[in-house]
Amino acid sequence: MRLHQFLYDVKRYRTILLMLAPAVAFFLLFAYVPMAGIVIAFKHYDYAGGIFGSAWNGLANFRFFFESGDAWTVTRNTALYNIAFIAVNNFLQIFAAILLFEIGGKWFRKLTQSILFLPYFISWVVVGAIAYNLLNYDIGTVNALLRGLGLEPVDIYNTPSYWPFILVAVSAWKTLGYGTVMYLAAIAGIDTEMYEAAEIDGANIFQRIMKITLPNLYPTLIILVLLAVGNIFRGDFGMFYNMVGNNGILFSSTDVIDTFVFRSLITSNDIGMSAAAGVFQSVLGFATIMSVNYAVRKYDKDRALF
Amino acid sequence: MQTSTERLNPRAPLHSRGRLQKDRLLFSVIGYVSLTLLALLCVLPFLLVVSSSLTEESTIIVKGYPFLPVDFSLEAYGILFKYPTQMLKAYIVTIGVTAAGTLLGLFLTSMTAYALSRKDFKWRNHFSFFFFFTTLFSGGLVPWYLLIVNYLHMKDTPLALVIPMVLNVFYIIVMKSFMSSIPEAIVESAKIDGAGDFLIYARLILPLSKPALATIGLFLALAYWNDWYNALLFVSNENLMPLQYYLYKMLGNMDGMRKAMMSAGAVVTTTIPSESLKMAMTVVATGPILLAYPFVQRYFVQGLTIGAVKG
Numbered sequence: 082m083r084l085h086q087f088l089y090d091v092k093r094y095r096t097i098l099l100m101l102a103p104a105v106a107f108f109l110l111f112a113y114v115p116m117a118g119i120v121i122a123f124k125h126y127d128y129a130g131g132i133f134g135s136a137w138n139g140l141a142n143f144r145f146f147f148e149s150g151d152a153w154t155v156t157r158n159t160a161l162y163n164i165a166f167i168a169v170n171n172f173l174q175i176f177a178a179i180l181l182f183e184i185g186g187k188w189f190r191k192l193t194q195s196i197l198f199l200p201y202f203i204s205w206v207v208v209g210a211i212a213y214n215l216l217n218y219d220i221g222t223v224n225a226l227l228r229g230l231g232l233e234p235v236d237i238y239n240t241p242s243y244w245p246f247i248l249v250a251v252s253a254w255k256t257l258g259y260g261t262v263m264y265l266a267a268i269a270g271i272d273t274e275m276y277e278a279a280e281i282d283g284a285n286i287f288q289r290i291m292k293i294t295l296p297n298l299y300p301t302l303i304i305l306v307l308l309a310v311g312n313i314f315r316g317d318f319g320m321f322y323n324m325v326g327n328n329g330i331l332f333s334s335t336d337v338i339d340t341f342v343f344r345s346l347i348t349s350n351d352i353g354m355s356a357a358a359g360v361f362q363s364v365l366g367f368a369t370i371m372s373v374n375y376a377v378r379k380y381d382k383d384r385a386l387f
Numbered sequence: 388m389q390t391s392t393e394r395l396n397p398r399a400p401l402h403s404r405g406r407l408q409k410d411r412l413l414f415s416v417i418g419y420v421s422l423t424l425l426a427l428l429c430v431l432p433f434l435l436v437v438s439s440s441l442t443e444e445s446t447i448i449v450k451g452y453p454f455l456p457v458d459f460s461l462e463a464y465g466i467l468f469k470y471p472t473q474m475l476k477a478y479i480v481t482i483g484v485t486a487a488g489t490l491l492g493l494f495l496t497s498m499t500a501y502a503l504s505r506k507d508f509k510w511r512n513h514f515s516f517f518f519f520f521t522t523l524f525s526g527g528l529v530p531w532y533l534l535i536v537n538y539l540h541m542k543d544t545p546l547a548l549v550i551p552m553v554l555n556v557f558y559i560i561v562m563k564s565f566m567s568s569i570p571e572a573i574v575e576s577a578k579i580d581g582a583g584d585f586l587i588y589a590r591l592i593l594p595l596s597k598p599a600l601a602t603i604g605l606f607l608a609l610a611y612w613n614d615w616y617n618a619l620l621f622v623s624n625e626n627l628m629p630l631q632y633y634l635y636k637m638l639g640n641m642d643g644m645r646k647a648m649m650s651a652g653a654v655v656t657t658t659i660p661s662e663s664l665k666m667a668m669t670v671v672a673t674g675p676i677l678l679a680y681p682f683v684q685r686y687f688v689q690g691l692t693i694g695a696v697k698g
Contacts, residue, residue: 097505115531118531131533185415202676203613204613209635360527
């Protein structure tokens with residue numbers, strides 16, 4: 082009877098099912114099959130055997146990853162960078178959105194918004210090139226300025242301690258316009274009557290921002306932060322790879338899980354350990370998203386992501 | 388999208404009571420100064436690239452990359468356009484990949500979104516979850532890479548540049564929430580007239596979804612145009628290098644650049660202006676985006692705003 086109903090439904094929805102088929106096939110192949118491929122993290126990979134035919138080696142890959150000493154560094158870097166990005170980027174985006182919203186001059190506002198959005202559109206390759214122009218020791222603009230002022234030039238590409246600041250600045254630069262647009266949309270959704278009432282009560286502009294605009298942005302902020310926190314163990318490969326590349330001197334303060342996995346796979350061709358690091362990242366990320374979502378759900382059901 | 392400013396005018400003349408506008412004046416000073424500074428920070432790096440590409444090589448070597456062209460020179464562009472073979476190939480690859488990827492991506496995204504948006508489709512939540520779950524958990528880079536290289540044998544084929552990015556769960560969700568807002572009655576009446584689902588999708592829903600299609604199409608096109616990652620992983624054949632990856636290679640590899648120029652017939656001396664040439668390449672690779680930017684910006688704003696609404 083159930084089967085009968087099922088077959089009836091298949092027939093009834095056959096066109097819709099056919100329309101879904103390409104996407105289902107795509108995600109099966111490129112997302113679910115690789116999930117099954119996680120087994121190579123527990124194997125000694127050899128090309129003849131492939132993913133499923135290679136011999137098992139238990140937790141050796143994981144042991145190697147954790148004993149290499151890199152596991153802690155890259156995990157810490159990934160999380161700390163993402164936390165810094167979340168804090169700095171959201172702060173700047175809200176700041177810019179409020180200013181853009183309140184300030185006079187349509188022309189100025191439009192032009193500014195367009196300019197702030199510009200960095201979002203260029204590739205990380207170009208960002209990396211620009212950064213190199215600004216920062217390199219011999220002919221970088223920063224050092225040219227320092228020399229011009231009679232100061233000692235700084236060897237940025239050989240000094241790991243500068244990089245957290247540089248990368249946070251670059252991330253803020255690239256995402257400022259994007260986030261500002263989101264927050265502007267949220268501000269535009271605030272009920273105008275609240276502003277009118279505040280005006281009648283004689284609130285000044287700063288009071289209005291603190292008491293109306295900011296509290297009304299919290300729901301948007303919370304959702305964006307939650308999404309970002311869920312992804313706290315995913316590094317932005319494009320950014321780190323193009324800013325730092327294979328410059329090992331900087332790795333102590335710039336290497337994230339994603340760049341580490343990439344190098345282990347492509348450069349050192351250590352498939353087992355690379356897969357183990359990737360599985361470690363996926364599991365950590367999954368646990369983070371689930372716990373964040375669980376916590377939010379408990380606190381306020383409507384704000385949960387799913 | 389309704390921009391903030393059309394809807395509400397918080398700049399309306401303020402009440403004329405005593406402490407008139409002092410706060411507003413202070414705010415305006417803070418606002419204009421901060422925004423101008425932020426805008427300068429966003430635009431100066433672009434100026435740096437363009438100016439450097441137009442500056443005499445020897446001046447760059449001595450004085451560093453300039454923010455404004457000093458010792459104006461078109462030499463870098465001269466060389467670039469005199470021996471354009473490799474760059475032109477990369478351009479063609481990028482244009483082809485972008486066109487194919489965007490069209491295929493739009494077709495698949497919209498068709499999938501249509502199916503998921505049908506409220507009478509019993510299993511739509513199951514399928515939605517099937518797609519959504521892939522954003523929560525993944526097998527990581529290695530199995531995915533091995534699948535594409537060793538099992539699907541896509542390495543050094545154009546497919547490796549198109550297929551991996553063609554569908555994106557986020558775009559499906561955005562498209563689905565747009566289509567869900569189209570009145571159900573339209574579909575119902577077409578059904579009564581005997582139209583099948585594919586016909587309804589192609590003839591009715593697609594034309595009504597133009598704003599969403601424009602937005603997602605541009606996001607896809609931007610992603611394909613700026614892609615270098617898939618090339619980094621899957622392309623070693625020089626004839627298949629897309630623009631950004633070619634740029635990446637050239638920026639890090641002046642010898643490679645000399646060789647490329649030589650194979651294009653340049654008489655190579657040590658006087659190839661490598662620094663300004665790198666910048667000229669950057670300008671040429673980014674140019675189309677910057678030219679299209681003023682016209683397409685609003686679609687991106689639109690897309691971010693649709694996406695910001697939880698769907």
